[in-house]
Amino acid sequence: MISNLLAYRLYRKFWQGVDLLFPPRCVGCGRVGARFCNDCLAAAPRVPLPVCQKCGNPLPSDETLCPLCRLHPPAFTAARSWALMEGSARQAVHRLKYRRDLALADVLAAQLVALVQAQGWPVEAVVAVPLGLQRQKTRGYNQAAVLAFPLALGLGVPWARRALARVRETRSQVGLNIAARRRNVARAFRVIDAAAVRGKTVLLVDDVMTTGATLDAASRALRAGGAAQVYAVTVARAFLRTSVRW
Numbered sequence: 001m002i003s004n005l006l007a008y009r010l011y012r013k014f015w016q017g018v019d020l021l022f023p024p025r026c027v028g029c030g031r032v033g034a035r036f037c038n039d040c041l042a043a044a045p046r047v048p049l050p051v052c053q054k055c056g057n058p059l060p061s062d063e064t065l066c067p068l069c070r071l072h073p074p075a076f077t078a079a080r081s082w083a084l085m086e087g088s089a090r091q092a093v094h095r096l097k098y099r100r101d102l103a104l105a106d107v108l109a110a111q112l113v114a115l116v117q118a119q120g121w122p123v124e125a126v127v128a129v130p131l132g133l134q135r136q137k138t139r140g141y142n143q144a145a146v147l148a149f150p151l152a153l154g155l156g157v158p159w160a161r162r163a164l165a166r167v168r169e170t171r172s173q174v175g176l177n178i179a180a181r182r183r184n185v186a187r188a189f190r191v192i193d194a195a196a197v198r199g200k201t202v203l204l205v206d207d208v209m210t211t212g213a214t215l216d217a218a219s220r221a222l223r224a225g226g227a228a229q230v231y232a233v234t235v236a237r238a239f240l241r242t243s244v245r246w
Contacts, residue, residue: 008153015106027095027104028088036092036107044092045084047237055212056080057240068178068240074212075219076230080119081209081237082111089236093207097143105146108235112147113154116203121231124200125160126152129218130189132169147235148205155203160196164189164221173214181213189218191225198226209237 023032028040048058052066056079059066083089092108095101116123128148136142145161152159167190173181191197202222204215209232219230 004153004156008150011150011153012106012110015103018103024103027092027101035101035104036088040088041107041111043087044082044089045086047081047084051080054078055209056237066240068211072182072216074216075223076204076212076215076232078119078121079209079212079215079232079234080115081234082108082115083236085208085236085238093236096146097139097207100140102141102146105143106150109147109150109154112151112205112233112235116151116155116231116233119231121203122201123155123157123203123231125158125163125197126155126203126205127160127163127197127218127222129204129206129214130164130166132166134169144206147207151203151205151233157203158196160193160202163191163193163196163202163225164218165192173210178211178213181211182216185214185217187217189221191221191227194225197222199228201229201231202227204230204232206232206234207236209234211240 024035025032026034026037026040029037031037047056050059050062051057052059052069053064054069054074055066057066092104096104096108126148128142128144131142149159166188168188170184170188173184176184204218206215209215215232219232222230
């Protein structure tokens with residue numbers, strides 16, 4: 001059986017071959033020859049320290065938890081994001097999500113591999129936040145799954161592709177306040193392949209994190225389905241003002 005490490009190398013070689021045949025333009029500067037050039041990768045706005053030890057939101061001072069996580073502790077052990085949802089990171093997420101630039105998943109997943117390894121999380125399986133059937137049909141793919149596949153290969157752990165399902169359609173979270181976001185995704189997920197996550201430390205993957213409501217709801221479903229722990233990672237996150245009250 002092919003190892004995950006070899007499979008990951010082949011995956012990356014495949015996209016390098018595609019780039020040779022069809023030279024891409026950088027998502028940040030438009031330069032020909034790279035999907036996300038080194039300069040624009042370096043310029044992507046990183047999440048500033050210190051951060052909440054639970055949700056990873058930037059904190060104004062050297063505290064442990066943000067007000068939201070103190071008020072409503074999330075079901076995940078910790079969540080981290082590669083960059084803020086600004087600049088070239090925002091452009092990359094939008095191109096992957098809305099313009100079908102699936103090749104970007106390769107370079108973005110590589111950033112997530114490095115991020116997760118730096119955290120030292122004992123990941124045993126990778127799960128993508130699932131889309132609803134209607135949104136999956138309209139878009140044609142799940143951007144979180146496109147990221148989760150190479151991320152699992154890069155970490156050398158199984159991708160639990162069918163472990164989690166969205167069991168009811170939810171409206172877009174855009175424009176909703178924190179309370180409405182939590183209500184919108186409450187009980188929207190369910191584990192349908194318990195053997196893939198039972199007793200394991202699971203890494204939950206999505207493209208963007210704002211309030212963490214979706215990751216929290218999905219993590220609760222994974223814990224209810226038998227996962228021992230859930231960590232979460234996203235490409236980008238919106239900066240959430242921790243002074244907000246609802």
